[in-house]
Amino acid sequence: MSGQARKWVWESSSSRGTARLVLLSIADRIPDDQCVAYASVTELMTRTNASRNAVRTSLALLADAGELEVIHEYEGPQHSTVYRMPRPAAWLAKVAAAQKADPALSVEDVKPLTDADPAPALRDLDEERLRKHRIWRTTGSKSGPPRQNPAGSASGPPRQNPTPPRVRNGPPSGAESDPQNCSSEPKVNRRYSSSGAAGLTSATDWQVDDASLSWAQQQGHLERLGEQGLQAADAKWRHYRATWSPRSAAAWATDWRSWIDREHTPSPQRPNLYALPGGSPAPQAGMTRSEAHMAALLAAIDEPTGTE
Structure with missing residues (x-):
């Protein structure tokens, strides 16, 4: 009958993703x-290759949707949970009733299942057949014979439930959907992890790549700043980035381009534009003391604060 249950899941179930796999795994049994x-x-x-939380969430969703029932009065080997799929049970009960009335009737001739077709009541379950499939009433149940050890005689002592074997808290390693595996996997995205630090470098050690130089020429920054101005802007950028944490070469290239793009064009009114903090270059010839002081103030205003 597992084939009919699987067919119902494929054709009529509203479940999706992991919940559908869980329902198919139960239908298969x-x-x-x-x-x-x-x-x-x-x-x-194990059967769905999903995490423990994903399986439990799927079971709750299936129960809320009415596609799966938990039968608390019964248990399987090692206290396994017992489930019933009510809609396939209702369909098979409808087929059985129709064929009982007309033995020549085929399954294809039975009218489709509707919401008005209820599943058989749980109290009508055939316990003898359930016991053949290793499903017993839970301990302390008021009705039903005592649970017997399948390996012993009918008159032997009640079946003793062995201690369940220890299992892992998560599915086999490699399951993509398993959050339990996260604690054992390397943190490759951490800045100072052994696997990620190999591609990081400081701003001082980073070298301007050919692509960045071509970008500066194509965007007109080389012509605007001049070769000496570009070198001075690069030196100032390295000074302000010297204390920054290591980054990848691509990250430094992006930051360097942004710096060059914002750098002002040198002019006679800003002679100290490229001076580094602490430097005191001599004023240009012909400048008065007041003009030199104003040029120094303008240069200080243009210097980055280190927060860009």
Whole structure:
């Protein structure tokens, strides 16, 4: 009957993603027309290659959608949870009733399932058939025979539940959707991780690449600033970036281009434009003391603050 349950999932279920895989995994284990099967979260994690949280979330979504029921009165091996798929159970019950009334009727001739077709009541489950599939009533249940050890005789002592084997808290390594694996994977995006530090360099050690030089020429910055002015702007950029944390060559290239793009064109009114902090270049010939002082103030205003 697992084939009919899987067919219903493919054709009628509204589930998506991991929830659909979980529902298909349970449908694959259904043995008869009662549409009851047991499965543990660990087994579903292995079959769907999903994380524990993803499987639990999917089970809750399927229950809310009415496509899966948890039967608390029963349990499978090692206290596995027992589930029922009510809609396939309703369809198979409808087919059985129609064929009972007309034995010559085929499955294709049965009218499609509607919301008015209920699933059989849980109290009508055939416990004898469930026991054949290793599904028993939970301990302390008021009805049903005691759970027996399948490996022993019918008159043997009640089945003792062995201690469940220890399992990992997550699915096999490599599952993309498993958040449990995050703690064991290298943090490749951390700035100072061993794998990421290999491609980082300081502003002082970074060399202007050919692409940045071509950019400066194409954008007209080389002609605007002149070769000496471009070199002075580069020196000032390295001075203000010397204390910055290491970055990749591409990041420095982007920052360097932005700096050159904002650099002012040199003019006689700004003789100290490219002076570094602490420097005191001599004023140009012919400038009065007042003009030299004004030029120094203009240069100080144009100097970056280090926050750009």
